[in-house]
Structure formats: C-alpha cells, structure tokens
Amino acid sequence: MRSKVVIGANFGDEGKGLMTDYFVSKFNGNCFVVRFNGGAQAGHTVVTPDGERHKFSHFGSGSFWGAPTYLSKFFIVNPLLFMDELSEFDFDPVVYIDENCLVSTPYDMYLNQLTEKLRGDKRHGSCGVGINETIERSNEEEYFLKIKDLRYDKIWKEKFKRIAQEYYPQRLKQLGNMANPIFNDDLFVDIFKEFKNKFFECDHEVLSGQDLVFEGAQGLLLDQNHKNFPYVTRSNTGFQNVKEILEDINREDDDTEVVYVTRSYLTRHGRGPFPTEIEGLPYGNVVDHTNIFNEFQEHLRFGIIDLDDLVETINEDISKNNIEKRSLAVTCLDQIDREVIKFYENGIFCNSSIYYFIEGLWGATSGDKIYKSFGRTRETILTN
Secondary structure, eight states: OEEEEEEEOSSSOSSHHHHHHHHHHHTTTOSEEEEOSOOTTOOEEEEOTTSOEEEESSSOTTGGGTOOEEEOTTOEEOHHHHHHHHTTOSSOOOEEEETTOEEOOHHHHHHHHHHHHHTGGGOOOOOSSSHHHHHHHTTSTTTOOBGGGGGSHHHHHHHHHHIIIIIHHHHHHHTTOOOOOOOOHHHHHHHHHHHTTSSEEEOGGGGTTOOEEEEOOSOGGGOTTSTTTTSSOSSOOSSHHHHHHHHHTTOTTSEEEEEEEEESSEEEOSSSOOTTEESSOSSTTOOOSSOOOBTTTBSOEEEOEEHHHHHHHHHHHHHHHTOOSEEEEEEOGGGSBTTEEEEEETTEEEEEEHHHHHHHHHHHHTOSOEEEEOSSSGGGEEEO
16 A cells, blocks of 8 residues: 655745646555644635636645545544535545544634734734634543544534533633624534534544555644744644554555645745745746635735745655655746746855756655656656
C-alpha cells in the first residue's frame, strides 16, 4: 500500500489542495484522502482541467475524483459549516469521520470571534470558526462533544443544552462581555440532525488496506509549537499526526512519500510575524481568487521567501520524525516574472533563475523528487 503526505512549508496557502488533487489523480481516485489536522479554517482550492472549482474546507481535495474523505481524530468538525459547504456540491462526497473527532458548536464560533475582537491591535490572526474555543471547551469533561456522542440523540442534545446554558454564559462572563446574543437553538439542533446523516462514523480501521493521500492544513510556520506562538494554529501541522495514524493502522513501514509544498513567494493571513513581508505584490502576475478580505484575517499579506529559513523549517520536521522518503513541491511558478525568482539567501536579496532556486532547495533538503507547478490545475505539474 502507498501513502502520499502533503504538508505546507509556509504560513499556509501553499497549494496543498492542488497537490492533493494531483496525487489522487495518480491513484485514479482509488484512495482515501485523510485530513490529519485543523478544521473548517482550511481553504484548499482545486481547479479541474475543465474549469470546475471549489474551495475545500471539510472535504478532501480529491472529492472531484470520488475519493472518500476520512476526517481523523485530529480534525475538528463544524456541522454548520460542513452542511453549508456540502450545499455547494452537485453530488454527495463520501465522508468517514472518526468517532473521536471534536465537534464545534455555534457558541464556539461566536466566542472565538469575540475573543479576537477583544484583543484589539494584539489580534492573533484567528479566522473565527471556533477552533481554539472548541479545544478549550473540550478540556472540561462535562462539556466536550465528540462525533461518537451523536450516536444517541439524548446524549448529544443534553450536552448541547449544557454548553448553551452553562458553558457559554460562563465564558461570556470570563471575557467581560455582558451582551448575550440570542441563538436559535432549535435551528442548530435541526442542522445537527441533518448532519448526522451525511457521513459514516468509523475508527481508523477503515483505512486498512487502502492507498492514502494525507492532506495537511495550514503550514509548518503555523505549527502550535513554532517560535511564532501565539500567532499560530492549535494543531500539529507537520508529520507528527500522520506518523501516529500510520502506527495506529500498522503501516509505519509503508511506502510513504512526504511532500513539502511551498509557493514561489510567501503569503500570510492575519496578524503575526512576517520578516520578509513587502508592500504590494511580489510579481506582476500574482492573482489570488481564494483569499478574500474578511473581518478576522483581513487582507492576504505577501512576502519574499527566505531560502535558509525554508530549508531549516523543512529539515526540522524531517529530522524530528525520521522521514526517509521526502520530496518538494514548488507552486505558482507561472506567476513569477521572466522565470526569475526573488528570495533571500544568507541574508542577501537575490534575483535568480527558477532552476537555481529549486536546485538549492532540493539539494539542501536531500529531496527524492521535485514537483513544479506552472498553473492552477494538476495538468500543469511537472516532476523530475
């Protein structure tokens, strides 16, 4: 059995959806796409060769191929956003959800947004879909809500009621917020009921004997243990979770290729350190249709790649997890000017050819393969 692992090497938005779609195509859709971290804050865009486009949040980026999605125990499910995204398809993607997935509620979303607003100029860059609040709530046993709780209406409705009537008011009081927005709890209950019928509850055994494409969310520079804390996400964005899943299904000796993805320039959502940030666009051909302005993450920020920092970031994940077979992917190469890429090396600003940059990155990480994307669809990807 084979496994491909797609990991972002930047602040996210590297092209993980594109690479996931590409690898699923190599399996002709006969594989599972495994979401191994994050949740609804992901936005992985896939554009098919015939122009079909979708920004994937809950569903694996191989869904156009009919590949089933497995939301692992490390994923955080948001039923409201799941159902909203599902309505955008003209087909029903096949989804398996691990019984131990945490479940977000509308209260988590509101509290997450309120917390970010109260930070004022010290915002962390949260996207406001409730990830952090869901994790914090789940630290209290009487209020945690998992997929397996949805098996029995009496259990999940009682937990939902306690969250609404006990936990939520307590958190509002802690935040010093006296306003108490009225939620339509009956509407949310109805959505949860409908959500229950749109997936298969399972455990990791569903992955046994399957080819797998692991689709990461965010990037290594946003890992919860990165030095940029607290301007990070609450998850492991590298290989760590994948390693545990492979061990759970006795596949640690599997034929696994880990692919670290970077754009040909840097982007970042929201607040937080960005040492090589620039004003404006790095290249005249840069166009981004996915990352539009929102109240919490604001405008997409742009910067120049620091080659030394990129290599160090990738090599740290390789070393920490003893990864033997690793490759690189560089996306958005069609957007740079005249095949000349801008980057920093040894603290010096460089203008050099694509191939000099790629060879330097490839050699410094001892990569097995290099994937180069010169467009938005899987058909634009070349490999050595």
